[in-house]
Amino acid sequence: MSNETMKIPQATAKRLPLYYRFLKNLHSSGKQRVSSAELSEAVKVDSATIRRDFSYFGALGKKGYGYNVNYLLTFFRKTLDQDELTKVALIGVGNLGTAFLNYNFLKNNNTKISCAFDVDTSKMGTMIREVPVFHMDELEKVLVEEEISVAILTVPAPVAQMITDRLVGANVKGILNFTPARLNVPASIRVHHIDLAVELQSLVYFLKHYPTGEIEEVEEIEAE
Numbered sequence: 001m002s003n004e005t006m007k008i009p010q011a012t013a014k015r016l017p018l019y020y021r022f023l024k025n026l027h028s029s030g031k032q033r034v035s036s037a038e039l040s041e042a043v044k045v046d047s048a049t050i051r052r053d054f055s056y057f058g059a060l061g062k063k064g065y066g067y068n069v070n071y072l073l074t075f076f077r078k079t080l081d082q083d084e085l086t087k088v089a090l091i092g093v094g095n096l097g098t099a100f101l102n103y104n105f106l107k108n109n110n111t112k113i114s115c116a117f118d119v120d121t122s123k124m125g126t127m128i129r130e131v132p133v134f135h136m137d138e139l140e141k142v143l144v145e146e147e148i149s150v151a152i153l154t155v156p157a158p159v160a161q162m163i164t165d166r167l168v169g170a171n172v173k174g175i176l177n178f179t180p181a182r183l184n185v186p187a188s189i190r191v192h193h194i195d196l197a198v199e200l201q202s203l204v205y206f207l208k209h210y211p212t213g214e215i216e217e218v219e220e221i222e223a224e
C-alpha cells in the first residue's frame with residue numbers, strides 16, 4: 001500500500017474494496033460518472049460517509065456532476081495494489097480451508113491462493129481447484145521459493161501459535177486468522193482475526209440497539 005493510504009482511517013480503508021468492486025461494474029457497463037447517492041444505494045453506506053471517505057483521497061465530487069468513475073477506479077487500483085497479483089498460502093485443508101480453496105478469490109480482486117498445507121498425509125500431492133496441497137514439512141521451503149508473504153490460517157486452535165511462529169520465520173508478513181486463538185507476533189507482522197462468533201454477536205447487538213435508519217450513527221461507532 002502507498003503511504004497515502006496509510007493515513008486514511010481504518011474504517012475508510014475497509015470500505016475501499018466495496019467501492020472498488022461497484023465502480024468496476026459501473027465502468028464495464030460504460031458509465032462515466034456516479035453520484036454519492038447512487039453509490040450509497042449500491043454499497044449500502046450512507047452518502048455522508050461516502051463523501052467523507054472520498055475526501056480523504058482527494059476525490060472531490062462536483063455538485064450536479066458527481067464523481068468521475070475513471071479517476072476513482074485508477075485511484076483505487078493503485079491504492080489496493082490491484083495491478084499486482086498477491087500469492088497467498090492456506091494452512092489447514094479441513095472444512096473451512098477446503099471451502100476457501102473452492103472459492104475463486106481472483107474473480108473479485110488480485111489475490112490468489114497458490115499453495116496449501118496440511119499434516120494429513122491423505123491430502124498430500126492432491127490438487128484442489130488447481131491449488132497443490134503440500135505437507136507441513138515443506139512449509140518453509142515452498143513459502144520462500146514462491147515468495148509468499150500472506151497466509152490464511154484454518155487449523156485447529158491449539159496448533160495455531162506454533163504454525164504462526166513458523167510462518168513468521170519464513171518471512172510471512174500478514175496472517176488472516178480464522179482460528180479462535182489469539183496470536184502473538186512481532187510488531188512488524190499484521191494479523192487480522194476473523195471470529196465469526198464475534199461478528200454474529202455484533203450483528204445481533206446492532207439489530208437490537210440501532211434499528212435500521214440510524215446507519216450514520218452506526219458508521220460513527222465503527223470508525224472509532
Ligand SMILES: NC(=O)c1ccc[n+]([C@@H]2O[C@H](COP(=O)([O-])OP(=O)(O)OC[C@H]3O[C@@H](n4cnc5c(N)ncnc54)[C@H](O)[C@@H]3O)[C@@H](O)[C@H]2O)c1
Pocket residue numbers: 091092093094095096097117118119120136153154155156157159163178179180196
Ligand atoms: N468450520 C467453520 O465453520 C469454522 C468457522 C469459524 C472458525 N473456524 C475455525 O477454523 C479452524 C478450522 O476449522 P475446520 O472446521 O476447517 O476444522 P477441520 O478439523 O475440518 O480442519 C482442520 C485442518 O487442519 C489440519 N491440521 C491439524 N493440525 C495441523 C498442523 N499442525 N499443521 C497443519 N494442518 C493441521 C487438519 O488435518 C485439518 O485438515 C478451527 O480453528 C475452527 O475453530 C471454523
